[in-house]
Amino acid sequence: MPELPEVETIKNDLLKKIIDAEVKSVETDWPKLFKGPDFEGHKKEIVGKKIIGVERRAKNLLIKLSDNKTLLIHLKMTGHLLVTDENIEIKYNRFIVDPKSPLSDPNNQFIHVVWHLLGGKKLAFSDLRKFGNILILDDHKLKEYLEDYGPEPLEDDFNYKKFACLLEKKKTGIKKFLMDQTNIAGIGNIYADEILFDSKIHPERDATDLKEEEKKALFASIKKILKKAVELRGTSVSDYRDTEGKKGAYGDIRLVYRKTGEPCPDNCGGRVKRIVVGGRGTHFCPVCQIKQPERSK
Numbered sequence: 001m002p003e004l005p006e007v008e009t010i011k012n013d014l015l016k017k018i019i020d021a022e023v024k025s026v027e028t029d030w031p032k033l034f035k036g037p038d039f040e041g042h043k044k045e046i047v048g049k050k051i052i053g054v055e056r057r058a059k060n061l062l063i064k065l066s067d068n069k070t071l072l073i074h075l076k077m078t079g080h081l082l083v084t085d086e087n088i089e090i091k092y093n094r095f096i097v098d099p100k101s102p103l104s105d106p107n108n109q110f111i112h113v114v115w116h117l118l119g120g121k122k123l124a125f126s127d128l129r130k131f132g133n134i135l136i137l138d139d140h141k142l143k144e145y146l147e148d149y150g151p152e153p154l155e156d157d158f159n160y161k162k163f164a165c166l167l168e169k170k171k172t173g174i175k176k177f178l179m180d181q182t183n184i185a186g187i188g189n190i191y192a193d194e195i196l197f198d199s200k201i202h203p204e205r206d207a208t209d210l211k212e213e214e215k216k217a218l219f220a221s222i223k224k225i226l227k228k229a230v231e232l233r234g235t236s237v238s239d240y241r242d243t244e245g246k247k248g249a250y251g252d253i254r255l256v257y258r259k260t261g262e263p264c265p266d267n268c269g270g271r272v273k274r275i276v277v278g279g280r281g282t283h284f285c286p287v288c289q290i291k292q293p294e295r296s297k
C-alpha cells in the first residue's frame with residue numbers, strides 16, 4: 001500500500017502537472033470506486049471545475065477544486081495516479097503506448113478512472129485491486145473525515161516530546177503503534193519495518209516499555225527513513241509507480257522489508273527473519289532487534 005513517501009511523491013508531481021487545469025470530463029468502468037457522491041454525482045460536481053491546489057494528509061491526496069471543495073483520493077492497496085497526454089482505452093483499462101514508455105509497465109495497466117483535463121492532459125487512476133476511495137467533500141465534511149488522524153511525522157512541530165507522550169498512552173506492540181493512523185499519520189507496513197530496524201527495536205516490544213534512548217532512536221529513525229524515502233520517490237517493490245509510471249528508488253536501498261533470509265544490512269552475522277505481527281508480514285534482524293532487553297524501569 002502506498003504510504004506517506006509514495007503519496008507525498010504523487011502530491012509533489014501533481015503540483016507541477018495539474019495546477020490550474022480545468023476538468024473537461026470524467027469516465028470510469030468501475031463506479032464503485034466513487035464513495036460519495038456516486039459517479040453521476042461526482043461528474044456533476046467536478047466537470048468545469050479548476051484544480052487550484054494539491055495537498056496530502058496521512059495517506060490521502062487532497063485535490064483542491066475551484067469551488068472550495070476537495071477531491072479526496074485514498075489509493076488503498078494498489079492505487080496510483082498517472083498524468084499523461086497519451087491515449088487511454090478505458091474499455092481495456094490500459095494505455096496504448098510505445099512499449100518503451102514507462103506507462104507500458106504492467107502495473108500501470110489497470111486504469112479505472114480518467115479525468116480529462118482541458119488541453120488534452122489526462123489524470124488516470126490505475127488500481128489493480130480496485131479498493132481505492134474517491135470522494136468530493138466540502139470543508140466541513142473534509143475536516144470530519146480527517147479528524148481522527150494523528151500528527152504528520154515530517155512536520156517540524158512533530159517533536160520528540162510529542163512523540164514520547166504518544167508512546168506513553170497506548171499499551172500495544174510498537175509496530176502496531178507505528179501503523180495506527182490515529183497515533184502517527186502515514187506509516188504503513190514497509191516503513192514500520194524499516195524504521196524499527198534502523199532504530200534496532202524488535203517489532204513486538206511494548207510501546208510503553210521502551211527505554212529513553214530507544215524512544216529517541218525511534219523518533220530519529222521515523223524522520224530519517226521517511227525523509228530518505230520521499231527523496232528517493234518511494235518504494236516500488238510491489239505495484240506502486242509515480243505519475244509518469246516510473247518506479248521509486250527507496251526499494252533499492254531498503255534495509256529489511258521483504259528481504260527474508262538475506263544477511264543483516266549491519267553485517268551483524270544475523271539474517272533477516274519474517275514473522276507475522278498483527279496479521280502483517282514483518283521483517284527484522286533477530287540479532288540486532290532483540291525482544292527482551294534488560295528491564296530499565
Ligand SMILES: [Zn+2]
Binds near residue numbers: 264265267288289
Ligand atoms: Zn543484525
